[in-house]
Amino acid sequence: MPVYKSPGKKELKEILKRPGIDQAKISKIVRPILDKVKRSGDDALKKLALEYDHVELDSLWVSEAEFATADAQVQDTLKEAIQVAYANIKKFHEAQKQDDLIMEVMPGVICSRRSVPIQKVGLYIPGGTAPLFSTVLMLAIPAKIAGCKEIILASPTNRLGEINPVVLYTAKLVGVDKVLKVGGAQAIAAMAYGTETVPKVHKIFGPGNQYVTAAKQLVAQTDVAIDMPAGPSEVLVVVDESSDAAFAAADLLSQAEHGGDSQVVLISTSVEKAEEINAEVEAQLEKLYRKDMAGQALEKSSVIVESRKEKIIKIINKYGPEHLIINTQDAEEIAEQVSNAGSVFIGAYTPESAGDYASGTNHTLPTNGWAKSFSGVSLDSYVKKITYQKIDEEGLLHLGPTIERMAEAEMLEAHKNAVTIRLKKLREDGISAATNKKPHKDLKSVLFGKR
Incomplete structure (x- = not known):
């Protein structure tokens, strides 16, 4: 990754520029898919599955027999790991419940605010290059805690018409038994418009590729709410002379391997540490199964050398990263001054992977600078706040x-x-x-x- 020493304002803007996506081009592909599903419902979903996923679906929904088969295919050690993550995520999100606010603002004037669950929600779980069963936990657990009455999960299948067994095991564990065997923009359309067998939902959650993201943004204009604007994954890692280079390199690569359009940025207080981490990144990259994909992301990533703490904090808040890892001696002090970030990881032994899987926080986070105005998914994402008054x-x-x-x-x-x-x-x-x-x-x- 190229190293930039104390870049000026103009240069910094270019360094932190996110990878560009041709939204107009993607929308031209996505809109016809949305229109087909809106017009032809289940029939369109089956035809699109054949066209894009090369699978002929007899049924759009996962059966009880398929759930049972999936359960038998998941190793007990993995089940145990998922159950630990489930417990932590559930515990943290249950703690986010808020009591009703009720007060008499002046004699005879009573005002109240209550949290009311969104009745119908759709959860999208990617299943392309990596079946993200962890996202099932992140999206379904708060939906269940909030009390959403209808929860639909959609995920693409393989060419045999099967959803990844770990995704199905996790869905069943959390208590979601309505799983749609459809992926891509067509899954978003089905949940946004409704079909003969797919109920229309009130809000759609979940990450996805650029086509899924475009579909969510298009249906959000007129038909359904979505969790947040989302784009390629990103991380900003801050290190100083005391930081372990291997730790920092692993953190950078853990985001780079998400996809070629991911972005990773390193801020180092010294050139020497920056060069040490760069060398470690190259060494670790060669051992990765997804090294080609991670390598593509690294080509668009950068290292910033900046020793001034106040300047580092300004860069963080200007960039507004999805994930922020602060691996410095004064990590807590810097973290306290962060105002724009999706999720913050403090200290040498807090890898971003912990938040992705099992620490308890949610990994569905705003990207592309939206952390300046959006929060990540939480229990609040699944409720509405209704106010009442009586005089x-x-x-x-x-x-x-x-x-x-x-x-x-x-x-x-x-x-x-x-x-x-x-x-x-x-x-x-x-x-x-x-x-x-x-x-x-x-x-x-x-x-x-x-x-």
């Missing part, structure tokens, strides 16, 4: 004049009148505002009528 007679007598004055100032006469006619009725009935009205003790029973 009693005395509450409206207190608050009404404020509303009237504000509505009048905005020249919204009907808004004002909605209050005025109520106040008039209260005054006609002889009701007046108590100056020392006591607050309600049981707000929930007042708001929702529960005894």
Whole structure:
């Protein structure tokens, strides 16, 4: 990877530029696929499976027999590992539950906010160059905890019409038994529009290749919500003179092997450490099964040499990486000043792989700089926040004049009148505002009528 010493603002912009994707070209391929599924439903899904995956599907859905076969094919040692990851991820996401917020903001005026699960969700699990069974855990666990009533999982098959057995085992473990044997843009279309057998969902989650990503963005314009804008995987690794070069090289390669369009960036406080890590990257690369793919990513990646801590923090926040690994003596101090990152890994013994699989945090994260405004997937991703309010007679007598004055100032006469006619009725009935009205003790029973 090329080394850049203390680059200026203009040079830094070029160094941190993400690999470009021709969105217009991809959309021209994806749109007809979406239209076919929208028009012809299940029949289109089967034809597209034959065209793109070279498989003739008798059924679009995984059967109980296929789940049982998959379970028998997964080694017990791998099952044990998945179960440990399952426990950690479940524990961390269950802790994200929030109590209902309810308060009396002024006498007689009660406001509340509650978390309500999204009813129908679709989870996309890639199955191309690497069947990401770990993503089943990351997406399905919070969906189950949130209480989503219908969860559909979609993943491509091999040429025998089979989904990777570990994906199926993990789905069953988490409690998802509706698995669609369809991948690519057509899977996104099926969940976004619905077909004869595939229900239309309210939100789609999950990573995918550039065609899946384009499909998600297109259907999100008019038909369904999506988790976040997503693109190729990326990592930014920060090291100093104390860092282990082998650790840093392994972290860089763990993202590079995701695909040729992935991006890895190293920030080193010294040229010597940068060169040491570069050499280690080359040595480790030769031993990788996916070395060609990782090599392509490294061709578009860079090393930045910068000794000033404040400058390093500025670079991090300007780039907004999906994954940020801080492997320095003052890692905690730097981490505390990070405002833009999908997930942060602190210290020499916290590899990004831990978050990808089993530490408990979610690995579905914003890429392409979207960490500046988007969070990664969490329990919050699967719920909506609904607000409630209830005002009693005395509450409206207190608050009404404020509303009237504000509505009048905005020249919204009907808004004002909605209050005025109520106040008039209260005054006609002889009701007046108590100056020392006591607050309600049981707000929930007042708001929702529960005894």
